[in-house]
Amino acid sequence: MVARWFSGDGDDFRLLGTRCSTCASVFFPREDVFCRNPGCSGGGELSEVPLSRRGRVWSYTDSRYRPPSPYVSDPELLWEPYALIAVELERERIVVLGQAVPGITVADLAVGIEVEAVPGVLNEDEETIWTTWHWRPTGVAQ
Incomplete structure (x- = not known):
């Protein structure tokens, strides 16, 4: 089984997590084997749940340097910070990392502003498009 991390398009786009039936903890990325909450007594059944589409910036930084080995980074391509x-997803009580949509920099961000998850492209070549999610400040057109 391939674990899905997100589904849908446009306004239906959602990150997918799992919820433990015993302690109600929510996990992202998904957990399909056991409850990761060390305080969970029963390690209940895990079910897929769509996560809140909107949250608030808890923290942010910029990535200005090409990742080191063993991470994939084509030295022939221009590196774009x-x-x-x-x-922070308030309802789920978790923090989820992700890239900002292209064109949004740290100068556009502040702790506490509202952002929403939108579909994005991580990388593409002639044969494959690797999709992901991006965070976009609400009110910013796609």
């Missing part, structure tokens, strides 16, 4: 955002 991007903003990395930690977003």
